[in-house]
Amino acid sequence: MSVHSEIKRVTTSVLQSMKDRGEKIACLTAYDYSMASLVDAAGVELILVGDSASNVMAGHETTLPITLDQMIYHAQSVIRGVKRSLVVVDLPFGSYQGNSTQALKSAIRIMKESGAHAVKMEGGKEIEESITRVLSAGIPVMGHLGLTPQSIYKFGGYSVRAKSEEEASLLKSNAKLLNDLGCFGVVLEKIPQSLAEEVTASLEIPTIGIGAGNGCDGQILVIHDMLGINKEFSPRFLRRYADLHTEMTNAFTHYIKDVKSGDFPNEQESY
Numbered sequence: 001m002s003v004h005s006e007i008k009r010v011t012t013s014v015l016q017s018m019k020d021r022g023e024k025i026a027c028l029t030a031y032d033y034s035m036a037s038l039v040d041a042a043g044v045e046l047i048l049v050g051d052s053a054s055n056v057m058a059g060h061e062t063t064l065p066i067t068l069d070q071m072i073y074h075a076q077s078v079i080r081g082v083k084r085s086l087v088v089v090d091l092p093f094g095s096y097q098g099n100s101t102q103a104l105k106s107a108i109r110i111m112k113e114s115g116a117h118a119v120k121m122e123g124g125k126e127i128e129e130s131i132t133r134v135l136s137a138g139i140p141v142m143g144h145l146g147l148t149p150q151s152i153y154k155f156g157g158y159s160v161r162a163k164s165e166e167e168a169s170l171l172k173s174n175a176k177l178l179n180d181l182g183c184f185g186v187v188l189e190k191i192p193q194s195l196a197e198e199v200t201a202s203l204e205i206p207t208i209g210i211g212a213g214n215g216c217d218g219q220i221l222v223i224h225d226m227l228g229i230n231k232e233f234s235p236r237f238l239r240r241y242a243d244l245h246t247e248m249t250n251a252f253t254h255y256i257k258d259v260k261s262g263d264f265p266n267e268q269e270s271y
Contacts, residue, residue, distance in 0.1 A: 010045045010086040011186035012118065012140050018045070018217070019206040025218025028226070031057050031074045035223060035257055042083055043054065046208070048220060049075045051090040051150070054222040055155055061151045064093045075114035088118045088142050093150040094119055094132045103130035107139045113224040122148035124174025128181065135182050143178035143186035145171050145228065146212065158235075160211075160225035162191045172199060179203045184247065190237070213239035 007014055018025050027046040030036040031053045039047055051072050053247025054066035068091075075089045089110050096103035101123035107119045121127055134141050146161045155161070162168045171191065178186050185206045188196050199215050200207040209216030221238065225232045228243040258264035 009084055011084065015045065015086065015185060015206050015218075025206060025208065027218055027220035029220070029222045030078050030081075033077045033081040036078040039223065040082045040085045045218070046220070047078060047082060047087050047203075049078050049087065049089040049116065050222065052222050053093075056222060056230060062152055063090075064152075064197045066092050068092055068095045068109065072110055074114050075116045076111060077114045080216050085267035086118065087116045088120050089116045089122050097123070097127060098130075100129040103127075104133045104137055107134045107141075108137065111139055118142055120187065122142055122150050124170075124177055128177065130266075131178070131183065141181075141183045142208075143175075143183045144189065144261075145174055145186060146188050147190035149189075158190070160192065161189050162195055168192075168195050171195065175199045175203060175207075179205050183205050184245070185217075188216060211235060213237065218245070 015025055025046060026044045028039050028044050029048045029050040029052060030039050031049060036047060046181050050070065051063040051066050051071065054063045056059045057074070058066065058177050060066070060068075070191060071089060075087070079087055091103070091106050091110070095106035103121075110116055110119055119134065120142040121131060121134075122144040124143070124145060131141055131265040135211075147155070147158060149158075152158070162171045168191075172195075175186060175188075182204060185208060186203070187208045187210065188199060189209075190211035193215060196207065196209055196212035197215030206217040208220050210216040210220050223231075225238050226234055226241050227243050229248070255264070255266070
């Protein structure tokens with residue numbers, strides 16, 4: 001029997017058990033009550049309230065503009081819709097880098113004000129002090145290595161990371177550091193499949209891939225991307241499971257047509 005079918009509430013220890021038993025972990029993002037309810041009921045193990053809300057919900061070009069208050073609002077909305085999944089919230093840009101006291105305050109605010117179960121932070125050795133400080137308060141931390149969108153201006157684009165031997169070596173050492181510090185998992189974004197497989201095999205904790213091949217312990221996609229709501233974003237790693245852009249557009253145009261013609265509302269839809 002799978003771990004998935006045995007438990008009523010997913011915890012960090014459940015994710016660890018899934019890795020230990022070789023059972024893949026399904027993760028998706030969500031940013032509001034309605035979508036979170038659907039995702040949770042479908043049976044994903046982990047919901048990430050991602051700072052990708054900056055892009056898909058607020059229309060910003062990068063993840064940098066979203067604030068801690070806005071992340072807490074999205075997390076509160078998601079938590080109300082979730083009964084089973086582990087809910088992880090991104091600490092937004094500027095809320096933890098370079099200041100471990102601020103990192104702890106930010107993480108505590110998320111946990112207290114939203115009721116979320118864990119936080120996620122981008123980076124390795126450079127944020128070691130912040131990770132340690134947050135973990136010391138009993139707050140579970142998920143790491144994030146490879147393409148780290150909060151550092152996009154440093155990278156200068158969204159190309160595959162860790163293709164060079166030097167960068168791959170740094171990623172491996174950072175992954176081991178996150179493991180040894182006590183993070184419960186790590187997202188590996190847009191790195192070569194062979195490197196992701198090597199890192200996954202070397203770590204005790206689960207790896208969650210996005211654009212990192214099939215060798216990770218789990219996978220995550222942004223919900224607006226996999227549902228085909230967002231048509232502008234078409235990376236190689238994205239599989240669209242629906243075409244809601246077309247479905248929704250057709251529904252809207254049909255509704256407008258019916259209103260204009262007087263067909264809606266009809267007698268049965270009136271009081």
